[in-house]
Amino acid sequence: LCPLERVQVLLQTSAYHDRFKNTGQILRALRVHGYREYYRGLSVVLARNSLSNALFFTLKEPFKKTVVEIRPLRNRMFIQLVADFVSGAVLGASISTVFFPLNVVKNHMQSKVGVTFENPFYVFHLVWRKRQKSLRMLYLGVHLNFTRSLLAWGITNSVYELLRRSFKPCEDDT
Template identity: 35%
Template sequence: MGKLGAMCYSSKREMQQNLADSNGKNDLSEPVIPLHSYMHGGISSLVCTVITFPVYKTVFRQQLHSTLIREAVLQLYEEGLLKLYRGVVPPMLMKTLQGTILFGFQNTFLQQLSPWAESYFPRAMLPAVAGLGTGVVECLFFTPFERVQSILQNSGNDRSLPTLSKIVGRLRSETLANGWYRAFLPTLTRNALGSGLYFGLKDPLARVLCEKDCPPIASSFVSGMVSSIVISLPLYPLSVLVANMQAQVGGDNLGVRASWHQLWQKRQRSLVLLYRGGSLVILRSCISWGITTAIYDQLTKRSG
């Protein structure tokens, strides 16, 4: 009985050990949601928001009123420092959440899509494909924030909609397409293409720079800058269209095609006038995405 009991005990222990080993292997094979990427994305984006907000507001005024840089700067200077940061709360919240979702969801999509990479697209394209999906999620989450921010920054709304609560009340009375999600299609196109290009370019560029003996933090900063230039230039007209559509409340509520035609006429059918403010967009994007990329990569390396 003693030997039989020992044999049974031994067999039981073996089965438990095999089960534990099997569970361990299954755990390793299952994709783990990288929560650190959400946190690091939010932190890195928050750092840039306050620094670049005056530049962003200058660009917005140019996009809205088709003014020169010095005229837009003079407008903001005459309005004073307090009004300069009017509307900063929505972008602070939006950019922090945006960075959280942008980097977090892209990393999550990357892991979820990895098993399908070889069958449907080259593995090298995986970050860009995950970025496209992230852009769609980003648009769904943040178009309402961008809408409120655009209304706040349009000085033509100061009298009729002077406060955030007034704006929220007005948008709630509108349909989703004319209220919170005005300019949804051009925003979706811009965000999806922008995210796809960013995640498709930044890591390969950083690797090339590292091979040239460039320090890691400098490689990340430069790769973010270069990626932002590649994204900003072709997508800038979409940003102008979005800004003009989202800044308006009420009125005719024109569709995308009619709004684009109106904008094109307003800019006298000139690409030069359409791209007015483009130089500051590039400057702002270079600074913000360079800093964001460098901070995110450093936080990721330290946590790894």
């Protein structure tokens, strides 16, 4: 997924709006610099994804159980669907918010083409200074990320659980 995130960042970087019009143009331009260029920022992507997935899958079931226990089980299937959505949405958005600074670092790294590769810790310090050593400034735009994550993780988790239950109808889901 890293090359796709890389393309997305470059399409969103205003410095490249005149140079790149579409995905194909970016992929061709990156190829000139070697395959490594497609994977700029990979270490940050791996850290973000592995840590956030570990947290999500560790906390998902206990959180879902808590949500299910809040409501009586009148309509079990509906409550399960709501619990899946709420647990996925709240966990996904919360975890995404915690790891938002990693996205800031990744975007900073991936918004450059053909320059020297930089250490993620060095980039963090650059961004930290650029944003006046302020947590508030570091989290600029997090409200949009939170809202997107709330919907995306809620829908993804509820659809996943719905499909999982439909393929394993005999499994007890309490």
